[in-house]
Amino acid sequence: MGRLSRRYTxxxxxxxxxxxxMLEQRAAQLAKRSIKTASKxxxxxxxxxxxxxxxxEGKDSPEKVRSLCRxxxxxxxxxxxxxxxxxxxxxxxxxxLVRVAKDALAGSDVKVASVATGFPSGQYPLEVRLADTTRAxxxxxxxxxxxxNRGAFLAGRYSDxxxxxxxxxxxxxxxxxxxxxxxxxxxTYDNIRRASDLAIDAASSLPGAPPLxxxxxxxxxxxxxVSPAATLPVTLVMLExxxxxxxxxxxxxxxxxxxxxxxxxxxxxxxVMVKETLGDAxxxxxxxxxGASSLANDLLRQIVKQTSGKYAASYDFSEA
Numbered sequence: 001m002g003r004l005s006r007r008y009t010x011x012x013x014x015x016x017x018x019x020x021x022m023l024e025q026r027a028a029q030l031a032k033r034s035i036k037t038a039s040k041x042x043x044x045x046x047x048x049x050x051x052x053x054x055x056x057e058g059k060d061s062p063e064k065v066r067s068l069c070r071x072x073x074x075x076x077x078x079x080x081x082x083x084x085x086x087x088x089x090x091x092x093x094x095x096x097l098v099r100v101a102k103d104a105l106a107g108s109d110v111k112v113a114s115v116a117t118g119f120p121s122g123q124y125p126l127e128v129r130l131a132d133t134t135r136a137x138x139x140x141x142x143x144x145x146x147x148x149n150r151g152a153f154l155a156g157r158y159s160d161x162x163x164x165x166x167x168x169x170x171x172x173x174x175x176x177x178x179x180x181x182x183x184x185x186x187x188t189y190d191n192i193r194r195a196s197d198l199a200i201d202a203a204s205s206l207p208g209a210p211p212l213x214x215x216x217x218x219x220x221x222x223x224x225x226v227s228p229a230a231t232l233p234v235t236l237v238m239l240e241x242x243x244x245x246x247x248x249x250x251x252x253x254x255x256x257x258x259x260x261x262x263x264x265x266x267x268x269x270x271x272v273m274v275k276e277t278l279g280d281a282x283x284x285x286x287x288x289x290x291g292a293s294s295l296a297n298d299l300l301r302q303i304v305k306q307t308s309g310k311y312a313a314s315y316d317f318s319e320a
Contacts, residue, residue, distance in 0.1 A: 229259025258291025
């Protein structure tokens with residue numbers, strides 16, 4: 001049994017529980033924080049810059065991806081009463097459409113992210129999942145969003161899950177890796193914390209690799225295909241795992257809540273939680289992302305409201 005396997009056998013046996021009552025109370029308290037005027041506008045602009053605009057449907061086409069890329073580069077034509085709207089952080093697509101996205105985003109700072117590793121189930125043979133990753137990288141993906149094998153994790157096969165994460169990380173090369181836990185299937189906060197620790201440690205322990213750079217690895221809540229997806233308490237559990245890893249190693253792991261985040265109000269609640277748990281250093285697209293698409297237009301509506309005092313109609317903004 002390898003070093004990582006021995007460690008996780010010990011973690012599994014020792015008392016390492018999450019106080020669910022205190023966790024949910026803390027999350028609820030942070031959700032009540034109020035952000036006003038200039039700070040609110042800055043928060044809305046920051047949230048826009050942290051978006052991974054995503055299309056992961058069976059009916060996805062090159063035309064749809066090109067439309068999404070245009071919106072990613074310029075979410076709103078021109079400025080809103082003199083307030084510039086930033087580009088989003090990335091566009092996330094299936095591997096077969098990475099090359100289309102790469103071409104459409106050429107010359108911009110928007111990254112190409114691709115789901116891989118048998119998304120969303122993670123149940124394909126490992127060689128298929130690795131080939132999925134390699135194909136996306138070869139076609140130009142800057143970031144890979146992988147899914148862990150939840151069946152293996154829930155069966156207690158932690159060393160198998162860790163080994164798969166390491167192999168995917170190796171396949172990524174210079175591309176950044178986001179590890180999707182699919183928290184809606186992990187059943188308990190204890191499991192979410194254990195999966196967060198396992199994912200971070202596995203991605204950090206690639207034999208012969210240099211130490212991770214800040215933001216080279218993210219942990220991510222969900223695929224968006226399972227309910228519940230991202231929630232504030234679940235995100236807080238994962239942020240605390242990131243905080244503890246940083247305190248132990250000095251390396252900043254990124255965080256990506258995904259699925260179910262549709263309103264600007266929710267986005268600001270998440271930003272407050274990040275600031276209070278991890279500090280200002282994480283308030284950057286390099287270390288924090290939102291996995292959402294419908295969120296973009298609500299952020300635009302709120303930016304218009306902050307600058308003009310009036311709400312814009314839904315048809316004032318494009319639907320990519």
